[in-house]
Amino acid sequence: METIINNMITRRSIRKYKSDMIPKETLDTILKAGTYAATGMGKQSPIIIAVTNKELRDKLSAMNAKIMGTDSDPFYGAPVVLIVLANKERPTYTYDGSLVMGNLMNAAHACGIGSCWIHRAKEEFESEEGKELLKSLGIEGDYEGIGHCVLGYIDGEEPEAAPRKDSYVFYVE
Numbered sequence: 001m002e003t004i005i006n007n008m009i010t011r012r013s014i015r016k017y018k019s020d021m022i023p024k025e026t027l028d029t030i031l032k033a034g035t036y037a038a039t040g041m042g043k044q045s046p047i048i049i050a051v052t053n054k055e056l057r058d059k060l061s062a063m064n065a066k067i068m069g070t071d072s073d074p075f076y077g078a079p080v081v082l083i084v085l086a087n088k089e090r091p092t093y094t095y096d097g098s099l100v101m102g103n104l105m106n107a108a109h110a111c112g113i114g115s116c117w118i119h120r121a122k123e124e125f126e127s128e129e130g131k132e133l134l135k136s137l138g139i140e141g142d143y144e145g146i147g148h149c150v151l152g153y154i155d156g157e158e159p160e161a162a163p164r165k166d167s168y169v170f171y172v173e
Ligand SMILES: Cc1cc2nc3c(=O)[nH]c(=O)nc-3n(C[C@H](O)[C@H](O)[C@H](O)COP(=O)(O)O)c2cc1C
Pocket: 011, 012, 013, 014, 015, 116, 117, 118, 119, 120, 161
């Protein structure tokens, strides 16, 4: 148990990656952890698109950068992008997708892989380009982009966590 708690406490958002691809086995382990996140009524509203294809990875990066209004790579050079979307038909879809994101990031850290939540998936998949992409993958349904979990080997040192604020927890005893 101590290992799991320590893993959750020591995970950090990584913003510099090596270009090396992560092994398929490791990727599958991380994805499996994502699919076991709790979901409202167990309805499993999210889906995960696991992108290791460089062409698509670069296209997503460009789409995300455009939304952000920058020219730089919002994925920080990470070779893998896991896009989490969730079906809006479920009232808990945002929470469901966010928990998947949390599982993916914690699982990546447990596997020695760096990760970071990259936002703007909602805008990305509301665009015509995003909708076309889902269609081309045969994904049908009312999906909203929740986030991108980028993955890769860390280039450099892991950052320190910011101190936790004083008023985080209120005890009622
Ligand atoms: C909803 C959400 C959106 C985020 N979007 C981005 C993002 O677009 N780019 C980025 O570099 N980090 C993003 N992050 C990562 C946060 O900046 C990061 O979690 C925060 O600075 C705390 O650092 P830590 O994850 O190392 O504890 C996001 C995190 C969350 C939860």
